[in-house]
Every structure is written in structure tokens, then in C-alpha cells.
Amino acid sequence: MTAQTRGNPVAGAVVLITGGARGMGELYARRAIAARARAVVLWDVDEAAVHHTAALLSASGVDVRAYCVDISRLDEIRTAAQRVRADVGAPDIVINNAGIVRGVPFWQHDPERDIEATMRVNTLAAMWLTREFLPDMMADTARAKRILNIASAAGTLANPNMSVYAASKWAMIGWSDSLRLELRRDGYRHIAVTTFCPSYISTGMFEGARGPLFTPIMKPDAATAAAWRGMRRGTPFVLRPWTVKLAMALRGILPTRAWDFVADRVFNVYSSMDAFTGRPAPEPPTR
Template structure:
């Protein structure tokens, strides 16, 4: 897939940050339809209006709480009725809550919402559109935004890491299922970056040789690799290295190394995006 020109693209968490940047790329590449989902009604409307000025394709937007399975089903049906089958799905919506140790969690609902949005929502949303992708036999793409937190454990983000480990395991398994079943016209890409300067991880620290990633660099990388059908995109190189040594070194040696380079202290001053 050299371009999304003429394609129908759906992006979750599209009102701001990575989602908005993905949507801009879709519009600028002359996608036929770009569908924006987000829970933030005000920001979503502003983004939709802004994107409508950039290209000839149609920009659609819908307020969707992706932590709600019934809301996903309702929105999926609406998209099929109004736009038709989706060619490119970008599961971008995600949240991170808390910066303390797990036993300090005071709001149990944060756990459920994190898992619902980061782990379950991509599964339910993909189920809305993947069967048609498989049946049509035309090139299609699914891009799932995971995290480098899906590759190595990290203190002070245990629930987030757990939700992203689940997302990575599911996403890559679906990729294998498509290959095994002879449906390689549909490619699934899992994107695992470290901290990105979207504001979502305000206060988090970069670590040795691993600065905070610039948003447009992350989007450009993921977008290009998605179109090429890459299976797993990990950035920067230090995350690939950390993943490799995690499988090679004895556990205690690995922990000492990741503690030394700063991975295990990167969330110590995390505050997150301010309202």
C-alpha cells in the first residue's frame, strides 16, 4: 500500500496528539473518507473542521467512548451505514493513570478503564471491521498503538504496562492468524514507541540514549511502516536493544542494567496531561 489515496480510514483517539497527526496524513494523502472517533466532543469537532480544509476527501467525526463495548458496536454500525467498509484502521486511543506503586492505587476504576481502553477497545473495534477486510480480499491495514512498556516491565506504571502487554500479544497473534489463514492482504502492525511529547506522559523522563520522541517523527515512522505492512515497529533503537537483552540476560542482571540506564526511574516524576 503506497498510499491511502481513495481509501477509507478510521482513527480512534483522533481529536489530538498522535491521532490528529495520523488523521492529517490520511487527509493529505487524499483518503476518500477519514473517520475520527474520540470522547472529547469539543476537541473532536475542532479537529474535524480543521482537517476538512486540508483535502478533497470527506471527514467524518463521532463522539465514541471506546471503554464502552456497546458504544463501539453502535458506532461501528453507523460507520458501515454512512461510509462503508474501512480499509485502514488505526487503534490509537489510550490512557495512562497514576504514577505510584500498584498497592497505592486508590481508584480501582482507573484499573478497569485503563484495561478497557488500552487492551479491550482495540479488540472490539477491530472485530467491527476486520471481517469485511478479510472477505473483500483487497489490501487493508490495521495499526495498533502499543508501547515500549509492552516489551519490558517498568515500576510505577504496572497497570499501563499490563494493558499494553495484552495489546501487543493480541495484536501480533492476529497478524499470525491472518498469515496462517492465507489472508495476507490484511496486514497488522503493532507500534511500540517509548515516551512521546504529546503531553500524555508529561513528567516522564527519557533515559540513557533515549530522549523523549518527537510526535511527528513517531507518526511518520508508524505511518510509513504500516503502509509497508511491517509486523512490529519498535522505536528508538534502545527499546529494541532492551527487549533483546531482556530475553538473554539473567533476570537480576537485566534489572540492574535497566535500573542503571534509567528505565526503572523514568516514571518517578510523571504527572500526565493537565486538563
Template sequence: MKLETVAGKKVLVTGAAMGLGRLFAERAVREGAAAVVLWDVNEIALQATASELSGQGTAVHHYTVDVSDQDAIVAAAAAVRAEVGDIDILVNNAGIVRGNSYFWETENRADIDKTMAINSLAPMYITLEFLPAMVKNTGEARVLTIASSAGLVANPRMSVYAASKWAALGWSDSVRLELEQAGHDHVRVTTVCPTYINTGMFDGAKGFWFTPILEQDEVVETSWQEMKQGNPLVILPWTSRLNKALSGILPIKLRDVFLSTVGVYNSMEKFTGRK
């Protein structure tokens, strides 16, 4: 069931202060969403984004939320329901990545907890706040979750990040199947698995064979359209789909040789990330 536009819908975007989240929010405003709800932990950037998006015919609401905190999610979701109402379109975009060291060199174990909390658990808890109403209501609804190609193919120097995105992908696609099995066709789940994007989060990471660093606008445009179409899985770019397919066919040793040769296994060696 296609959704031609989000006009008149209520949209919530996490990690909305900058990067992909901001672009998703801008897209919702351009299409005439009834309300756009912005969640982010960066209060200053969040206020700036909310200010820039206001006054264009869409009600813009912003909440400073640390999505690694389950209690904060519950409180913010209650505030949204009270002030805005039920959400029709949920964009699980917030994410972090830490370090480029080998796993056994991890110095701060809190980074593990934080990565899993934001990348894996937060989409679950946030969706749990809004999905029941989506199921109950009869209007077209969507859940869009930004996972990663790291959730498709293992990669050195990002083991915890990969684990968090494997979890996000497995959870998101399972929820899609549950909705289909239960006959709730008006609610569609889309999971996006891009390679590195030029948001600053992966500064220092390098592209590999036929796979340059992706442009933010390209990822948002494709994700948005696929979400409205109700398509289940978006893998960007085509080389990532190829790597996934070959990883499922080749014996492990040959897979490792191939992915190392094309540069996947070396792509994080000079990673610095956003400061």
C-alpha cells in the same frame, strides 16, 4: 504486499482529536484518502479537528465515542458502516495512563478498569467490528495498533499501563499470525511500541540512556510508513529494541541492574500526566 498510498481508501482513527491521532488523520487527508473517520471522547476538540481537516478533498466524518464502552463501540461502528461503508485502514490509537504510584497504593480501582478497557479491550472490540469486512474484501487493508515499549519491558510505577500494553501487543501480533496462517495476505497488522512521546500524556516522565522523549511527528511518520509496508512490529527508538533484546538474554537480576542503571526503572518517578 506494500501499500504505496492510502489514496481512495477509507481510514478510521481512534483518539483522533489531538496528539498522534490527529496527526494520523492529517496524514490520511494529505494522501487523498476517500474518507477519514475520527473517533474521540473529547467532543469539543474532535469537532475542531474535523473542521480543520474538512474541505481538502477528503470526506471527514466524526463521532463522539467512549471506546471504554463496548456498547458505544458497537453503535458507532454500525453508524460508520451505514454512513461511510467498510473501513480499509484502522488506526487503534486511543490510550490513557493513570498515576505513578506503586500498585498497592492504587486508590481508585476504576482506573484499572478504565486503563484495561481503553488500552487493551477497545482495540480488540473495534477491530472485530471492521476486520471481517477487510478479510472478505480483496483490497489492501491495514490494522495499525499503537502499543508501547512498556509492553516489551516491565517498568515500576506503571504496572497497570504495562499490563494493558502487553495485552495489546500480544493480541495484535497474534491476529497478524492468524491472518497469515489463513492466507489473507491483503490484510496486514502492524503494532507500534514507542517509548515516551511528547503528547502530554506522559508529562513528567523522563527519558533515559540515549532515549530522549520522542517527537510526535517522528513516531507518526515511521508508524505510517511501516504500516503501508505491511511490517509487523515497530519498536522506537533503537535503545528500546536493545533493552528488549537484553531482557531476553540476561538473567533477571542482571536485567534489573542494567535497566535501573540506564534509567528505565526510574523514568516514571516524577510523572504527572495530562490533567
């Protein structure tokens, strides 16, 4: 690897971002452009929005490609991956950003529309996509590679009205960090895996949720900046804000009933989703 790719792994890289049409996905794309990426690949289920965003960002002079992909379907990931390889080459950086949430008690979840869809989009899609491109990344040792997996503080602590979402992010964290260890153990040190675990972010996805004690709702710019810095440096975990790490420590030290009392009555974690409304997820494109 050259000194440039070690210091700035984004320069000259192909960067692929899921959920790239808007919100934090678009912010990651703008950071990739500012860091002199060779090409930015946006995947999103919203065809009109992803093409609109790509057209706007292309004014920068960077090659920005838009693909309408339903990442909950393995066949679409495989087909889109082949198109990306043919169009710009295999990605050097993969940002598994796309996600959905349903904030209701578990028994109110529809088995397919809520449970299966959440696990597919939030967990399986990231695994499928990474597995698709990982052999390319492993084979190309000439430059640094990065995988940024967007998990959640919900994957570190149980919380009412988040059972399925929390399950999807717990799985994301376990898979993501295990992958990091496997790559390091087997000598693929040019590939770094970063797991980002933020609390609530004001993207609209968690509309109505309230931040626990000392935990303000994060701004998208601040959240993406923290994740981006960690990804560039190859930091294994990025947890924001600081209360996420505090809660993890207390949960590990205190007996379960004591933690339940602290989380509920002191930090207000267990009531943080009581007024959740969220936003409707975009409908998958018809085929």
C-alpha cells in the same frame, strides 16, 4: 488488488482513527489526507474537540467525519460502527491510537477508575473495534487493508509506576501479533497488522517522564512518521527509538537480577517515571 492499492493502500481508503481529536490521532489523520484517503473517520470521547478537528481537516476537501465515542464501552463501539458503515462504508484502515495512563504504584490504583478503565481503553477497545470491522476487511479482497495498533515500549519491559499501563500494552502486543499470524496462516494476506512500540513521546500524556539513557523523548511528528511508514508497508513491528530493541535483547539474555541492575543503575529505566505528572484524562460524555 491493483498496483495502486499495493503501493499506496491509503489512496481511496476509508481510514478510522481512535483518539482522533488531537495529538498523534490528528497527525495520523493529516497523513491520511495527504495520502489521498477517500474518507477519514475520527473517534474520540471529547465531543467538542473531535468535531472541531474534523471541521479544520475538512478544509482539505477530504470527507472527514467526527463521532463522539467512549471506546471503553462495547455498546458504543457497535453503535458507532453501524453509523460509520452507513455514512462512508466500512474502514479499510483502522488505527487503534487512543490510550490512557496512570503512573503510580499498583496499590495506589483505584480498581475501577484506574485499573478497569486502563484495560478497557488500552486493550479491550482495540480488540472490540477490530473484531467489529474485521469481517468486512476479510470479505473485501479487492484492496489492501491495514490495522495499526499503538502499543508501547512499556509492553516489552517491566517498569515501576507503570504496572497497569504496562499490562495493557503487553496484552496489546500479544493480541496484535497473534492476530497478524492468524490472518496470514488463514490466507488473508491482503490484511496487514502493524504493532507500534514507541518509548516516551512528548504529547503531554507522559508529562514529567524522563527518557532512559540514550533514549530521548520522541517528537510526535517523528513517532507518527515511523508508525505510518510501517503501517503502509505492512511491517509487523515498528520499535522506536533503537534502544527499545536493545533493551528487549538485553532483557532476554541477562539473568533477571543482572538485568534489574543494568536497567536501574545504567540505563535509568526504573526511575524514568519517578517525576511523572501526566495530564488529566477527559471525562466520558454524559448520556
